[in-house]
Amino acid sequence: MRVSEIDLVSPSSVDKCLYMLRDHDKTFRLLAGGTDAIVQMKDGKRIPDIWINIKNLTELRYIREEKEGIHIGPLTTHTDIVKSELLQKKADVLVGASMEVGAIQLQNMGTVGGNIGTASPAGDTIPALFVLDAQIELSSFNEKRTIPINEFFTGPGKTVQKQNEMITNIIIQPQSENxxxxxxxxxxxxxxxxxxxxxxxxxxxxxxxxxxxxxxxxxxxxxxxxxxxxxxxxxxxxxxxxxxxxxxxxxxxxxxxxxxxxxxxxxxxxxxxxxxxxxxxxxxxxxxxxxx
CATH class of the missing domain: 3.30.390.50 (CO dehydrogenase flavoprotein, C-terminal domain)
Incomplete structure (x- = not known):
């Protein structure tokens, strides 16, 4: 498949992205780092009517601690995770997993949200998120819902995420001193x-x-x-x-x-x-x- 054959849009905000996802007459797929999606596209798998480029939605790229846990934006890269002093101290298992996601180039491009959304049983960050009791926030244009990670995946490449939803936040429980x-x-x-x-x-x-x-x-x-x-x-x-x-x-x-x-x-x-x-x-x- 040539790049010229791809229909791609780049919304300027999360709200505009969610508005696009309301269209039930077309199939969409979100594109962030593209480390999994591009490979599948070349293999002729999971090709939507329209790709939505969300790479520049910086509002979805963050790591911060709040009272209910550590919040990680879905566009946070594996390199961001590895370099985070907060995660090094309070989520070392996730840092270790992100260090194993392929080469440095893949760590720079690949995102934690993409790793979750691909739903591969071999995804490196996913077992780490399981032992950190992660919660996955899914947003549509009209509502939000939070799913425990152990209920999020239903099979290889399959999740409970709906066509009109996107991952907007990941909350993990910090590791204690002991x-x-x-x-x-x-x-x-x-x-x-x-x-x-x-x-x-x-x-x-x-x-x-x-x-x-x-x-x-x-x-x-x-x-x-x-x-x-x-x-x-x-x-x-x-x-x-x-x-x-x-x-x-x-x-x-x-x-x-x-x-x-x-x-x-x-x-x-x-x-x-x-x-x-x-x-x-x-x-x-x-x-x-x-x-x-």
Missing amino acids: EIGIFEKLGPRKAQSISIVNVAITLRMGSNPRECLEGKIAFGSVGPTIIRSKKCEKMLALGPLDDTAIQDIAGAAWKEVMPISDVRASAKYRRSMASALLERGLYRLMNRWDAR
């Missing part, structure tokens, strides 16, 4: 490939050595949507996270994921790597906690 997080990914970095398996982990630690009070674990690319590892999460608080406990928890992950086989990896390999990534992540978190 909470640490990490993002682990399996995917050939040099090839800038999407994840074969990834996992986001947050742990709230106690005062005793390696005492975990509670934790959250979310796997990507091992099911039709992100998988919260509930059984493994319950095991985190059963005792000190020593070598035996970490290995037992990682072993339990094998049964919780639901991967498929495709051109990138077999289901069996993904199951094994899910356990391995969880084990590696827990060891790294404990080493970091011990060093405090």
